Amino acid sequence: MQIYLPIAELSMNIFVLLAMGGGVGFLSGMFGVGGGFLMTPLLIFSGVPPAIAVATEANQITAASVSGAVAHWRRGGVDFKMGMVLIAGGVVGTYIGALIFTYLRSIGQVDLMISMAYVVFLGSIGSLMFVESVRSIIRARRGEVQKVVRRQRTWVDALPFKMRFRKSKMYVSVILPLAIGALVGVLAAIMGVGGGFIMVPAMIYLLHMPTNVVIGTSLFQITFVTAAATYLHSINTQTVDVVLAVILLTAAVIGAQIGAVFGAKLKGEQLRILLAGMVLLVCMKMAFDLVVQPEELFTVSAIGVEAAH
């Protein structure tokens, strides 16, 4: 059954969309990740104009993260003060990201930027994850135990404008959380991702936040930042397709529930190596499309709008 997507202005098979949403939801439930970095490329590969895929995914991620944020908040897993600092940075980042997005769209380069951002981020994150999980599997085989090192003072502690975060039991400079939030905001606006894959490691390894508040706080930030991205894309480029977002969301919620059950049966390292493999696969497909000569070198579009593929 075909459904007409009013903003994307194309008709797609609703079952294909549901399968895509459900599949990505399954994987995100299994790996405990947001899934935006898989959903956006998948939408692009299936013919949705990249700009619409990105903006619509921002909208879907708002929905996907809000229930998680609430669940963590109930368990006391959200550091609201840290969350607000991350959001403050995130909103500024999103604003900048949306400006870049709008400008590049007007000169016909937004698709290129989206693909390049994916290749760079997925490539580096995927490789890091892959290497790290292979190492830990090797360590586990040899029966080595990872040494717990006492935290050393680093350049992070030397930054000014320190603030006390009671929930996280930390006294750190706000500069770093603001910068992390801003980077995530830019990514949300130009890639249609929540940015958890950048923020969570940054919170653990750079900010040294206690792990019990990391996920909840990052989900709290993602909810607000992707909401801001949705709002800005709606104003600047009218690229948010609510119908598409709702269809994907419905299937993703169900998929995530099933995925979580499967994920519980797999070991952490196995999961991470699988996830790394998938991230690298998407990255390679994106890179491949950039390097290989397209069949049609010309695209036609209305003035100021990029073409559907």
Next chain:
Amino acid sequence: MYRKAIASLSMSIFMIVTAYAETLVTDLSQNQIQITSQFAGSQLLLFGALERHAAESIQTDEISVQGLDYDIIVVVQSEPRDLIIRKKEKVAGIWINNQNEIVRDVPGYYVIDSTRPLDEFLSPLDQRTLGLGLKNIKVTNENDIEVEEYKEALIRNMVSKRLYQEASGNVIVKDEILFRANLDFPSNMPVGKYKADVYLVRDGNIIIKHSTDLLVDKIGIERLIYNFAHEFPPFYGILAVIVAITAGLFSGFVARKVA
């Protein structure tokens, strides 16, 4: 001497024209195509009748012989608009949009069909001046220059999206009076005003042109969403966020109940 001959010749042409004063009546099965949520393309029937008011002095069997020479051309096109054509080139190993050309006043949708291939009954010059056929669509840039490479690219792009179609033989004439043509509209057709032109051709001359208007519109919830997004962007943005948060909270609630 010559002048006299020409005068008599033009007189006789005039006589023929008055003798065969045809009337053409055409209509569409619908004057509006509405895009709804299940929209997956549409078909439309363009039909009409040809009436010949033959002069009394002409014998009837002569008319029927004459009648065999009628041809009909049907052209449906959307209101012209400006388009941008971008060309990818390899820069530093990757393919990027590197050149572009803005073309003025080209149709976003153009379909031509006729009783026979155009070349069999209409001169190339007439085809060109009337803009009949894909190769005769005017594709000029801001400086009024036609860039061949971009024109070909535009036509190729539009044909592959089925937004430009060129065919012949699908205009069926029945009993030399009634004619019909099935028109095929893909789902990606642009919204707006369209015009369906019907040309009646005899002896290589276009004797009648008749236009019918057609409106392609989005209706229902899709229309509402599209208009809302483009007319009130801030409210659309806020609504999109509210929808997402509500859906997220609701599904989380359901998931907790089920689990």
